[in-house]
Amino acid sequence: MRRLPMLLGLALSISLPAVAGPLRDSVLAALDGVEDPPSRESLAPLGEGVAAELLEIARNPSVPPSRRGRAVTALGWFPDDAVHDALVAWLSSDDRLLARKAAGALATGWGDRAVEDLRTALQSDDLQLRVAVVKALASIDSDAARAVLEARLATETDPTVKDGIRTALGR
Amino acid sequence: MIIPPLILVLATACGDKVGDDTGGGMGNVRTESLGSYTTDTGGLTGAIPLEVPDGTSSVAVHCGEYGYDTLGTAWRIVDPSGGDFYTNEYVEGHTDTPMRVGNHDDTLPILMPVSPDHDIRAGSWSVDVWIATGGRPTTVDCGAVYRVESPGSTATVDLNAVFVGLDSLGLDAASAPDDEDFQAALRYAEGLWSAAGVTIGEVRYFDFPGDVSRYQVIDVSDTDTSELGELFKTEVDGPARALTVFFVEEIASSSGATILGIAAGPPGVPTVAGTSKSGMAVTTVDLRADSREVGLILAHEGAHFMGLFHTTEKNASAFDPLTDTPECPASSDTDGNGLLDREECAGKGAENVMFWAPSVEASTTLTDDQGWVLRRNPVAR
Structure with a gap:
């Protein structure tokens, strides 16, 4: 039942033309700090439509990858169905950076409801994605999240990921 | 008592490290150990004495290691007069001066001067360090770096470029010298620094010798900077009198x-390797899309390491200690989101490389x- 929205989200994330709204410049400016990444507190006051701007920025290939990644992270603070579908699509995409950011954003916006999507991503060959997923599951810290981490600990081979899982489980 | 010249020469050679200025040597930069100090129940070390030699234009003091979960700062710095x-703002009779010392974990870096309005002079100084030990006696090792020469109107800074697992970019120590985008980033950074009379000198390339999978993506938080600090402790076989830059996939x-970049400090500990404040890190995810972005961050973070602060912080909570840099007041936040962006600060510092959110288009x-x-820092020559 969820497959159609997922496919639609995947298609949209790849092909949606960039259509900037009236908040675009302000939202983009909030993504520009060198050492200061964006926060919910700096984006929410900009008003209605922030999520749409973030989606546009994240999908726009002419925006630097770092800002697109920051936009993906920020989408976790503005959860809705369209955002969810886009994040799930990025989580399984070939874009290493956006996949990592999507993992964190799903955990932020959906908590325990994101565990199943994150469990799947934990099978990735990309060890930095696995590290990011472990952190995302750790931030959820539910019984389901911990169960996924325990299961992965038994099969994970990379020491960095294993250390991350042990830290997440408090060992 | 008259000391024979030969003994004076021997004493100097044994007490300080002095090198030549060719082939990446220390030149007129001296380092010395200031000894070990144990904090009292109030967290203070007591006065740490240092003798600043004649002709010194810049001094860096560093004290550590006290752990990543503990902050330290300067309580008081007394000059030869x-x-x-x-003085720290909590010191009775505190007077605001154009000197800046932040709160730092693990190793405290102090650089003097950080403003032409508050220059240093030769003679007997002392530094009193405060560490948030919670009453627990903590012993730290302290050292000093003296640049004993007058800086000119131009300066050169060498780089130790360390690549930390950038195989996704096809970039490493072997490929970097011929990598168009990487070289363009270096040139862009140098172009920005040229406004300050600073050029990039020799660049040496190294592959990260440590655990790449652990440091390829650096995690930092307000409460845990240990991964960054451990990265900065990594020593490479390059000259000490250089900026050591760790190019990572992401922070x-x-x-x-x-996070686009982080420098130790500011400032960093110049010319001394092996401390958690001995380097800077630059995120490289933008390199293939727009090398100027990486060049801008290199210039911005390098300037932090060498003693510059943000001209205006993101919410105008602070400005740098310099009188000729523009300030963007909090009242400029016209969209009310608590951030001063480059449009709001146009003409008020957004054009400066050290604005908190610089851009390749404007800064x-x-x-x-x-x-x-910048030209005074001990890494510059």
Whole structure:
């Protein structure tokens, strides 16, 4: 039942033309700090439509990858169905950076409801994605999240990921 | 008592490290150990004495290691007149001076001067360090770095470029010298620094010798910077009198958002390797899309390491200690989101490389005072 929205989200994330709204410049400016990444507190006051701007920025290939990644992270603070579908699509995409950011954003916006999507991503060959997923599951810290981490600990081979899982489980 | 010249020469050679200025040597930069100090129940070390030699234009003091979960700062710095060059705001009779010392974990870096309005002089100084030990006696090792020469109107900074697992970019020590985008980033950074009379000298390339999978993506948070600090402790076989720059895939904050770059400090500990404040890190995810972005971050973070602060912080909570850099007041936050962005600060500092959110389109300037500070740093020659 969820497959159609997922496919639609995947298609949209790849092909949606960039259509900037009236908040675009302000939202983009909030993504520009060198050492200061964006926060919910700096984006929410900009008003209605922030999520749409973030989606546009994240999908726009002419925006630097770092800002697109920051936009993906920020989408976790503005959860809705369209955002969810886009994040799930990025989580399984070939874009290493956006996949990592999507993992964190799903955990932020959906908590325990994101565990199943994150469990799947934990099978990735990309060890930095696995590290990011472990952190995302750790931030959820539910019984389901911990169960996924325990299961992965038994099969994970990379020491960095294993250390991350042990830290997440408090060992 | 008259000391025979030969004994004076031997004493100098044994007490300080002095090198030649060719082939990446230390030149007129001296380092010395100031000894070990144990904090009292109030967290203070007591006065740490240092003798600043004649002809010194810049001094860096560093004290550590006290752990990543503990902060330290300077409580008081006394100059040869016996007066306060700097006092912490909590010191009775505190006087605000154009000197800046932040709160730092693990190793405290102090750089003097950071403003032409508050220059240093030769003679007997002392530094009192405060560490948030919670009453627990903590022993730290302290050292000093003296640049014993007058800086000119131009300066050169060498780089130790360390690549930390950038196989996704096809970039490493072997490929970097011929990598168009990487070289363009270096040139862009140098172009920005040229406004301050600073050029990039010799660049040496190294592959990270440590655990790449652990440091390829650096995680930092307000409460845990240990990964960054351990990265900065990594020593490479390059000259000490250089900026050591760790090019990583990404630096990630506690929210998961990308951090574009982080320098130790500011300032960093110049010419001394092996401390958690001995380097800087640059995120490289933008390199293939727009090398100027990486060049801008290199210039911005390198300037932090060498003693510059943000001209205006993101919410105008602070400005740098220089009088010729523009300030963007909090009242400029017209969209009310608590951030001063480059449009709101147009004409009020957004054009400066050290604005908290510089951009390749707009931020290309450095002021005379900023150049004065950069050219003085011990890594510059």
